[in-house]
Amino acid sequence: MDLLERAQPADAGEVASLYLEARKQALGAIPPVFGSDERVLTWLSARVRNGEGCWVTRDQKGVSAFMLLEPGWLDQLYVRVDRIGQGLGSELVKKAKEVLPDGMRLWTFQSNLSAHRFYERQGFVVVEKTDGSRNEEKVPDVCYEWKPDAK
Numbered sequence: 001m002d003l004l005e006r007a008q009p010a011d012a013g014e015v016a017s018l019y020l021e022a023r024k025q026a027l028g029a030i031p032p033v034f035g036s037d038e039r040v041l042t043w044l045s046a047r048v049r050n051g052e053g054c055w056v057t058r059d060q061k062g063v064s065a066f067m068l069l070e071p072g073w074l075d076q077l078y079v080r081v082d083r084i085g086q087g088l089g090s091e092l093v094k095k096a097k098e099v100l101p102d103g104m105r106l107w108t109f110q111s112n113l114s115a116h117r118f119y120e121r122q123g124f125v126v127v128e129k130t131d132g133s134r135n136e137e138k139v140p141d142v143c144y145e146w147k148p149d150a151k
Helices: 009-025 037-050 088-099 113-121
Strands: 003-006 054-059 062-070 073-079 104-109 125-130 141-146
Touching: 003 088, 009 037, 009 054, 009 062, 009 073, 037 054, 054 088, 062 088, 073 088, 104 113, 113 141
Parallel strands: 073 104
Antiparallel strands: 003 054, 054 062, 062 073, 104 141, 125 141
């Protein structure tokens, strides 16, 4: 199994690259990244350098998956394309549940049906659907919630 640990500041570029590549590979299920790759690199680099809420898994090639947590929220979770379906996302969600034991929410796009299936398998339930007017991409999204007493 891959090593799961807090991200280090030096991981910022690798995390941003993984995010950009995963988003590009998922076009159709999710919309393109809002803004330039440089904007994303700056945003994610700042979040990773902050370090507190960023977790990564590593394999021999480097960062294989990552998640960003905020109080009460699973903000981002992406797996490197060659590692999808190998349990890394589940390991990250397990860690998120340890870090946020009182529960959490997350947003995903309504069009991302594989994410819906994944989060529902992890015990998340839909609590809100929107028309997308509140997100940068202006694409319909859905809010999921996990609570520790949920079955």
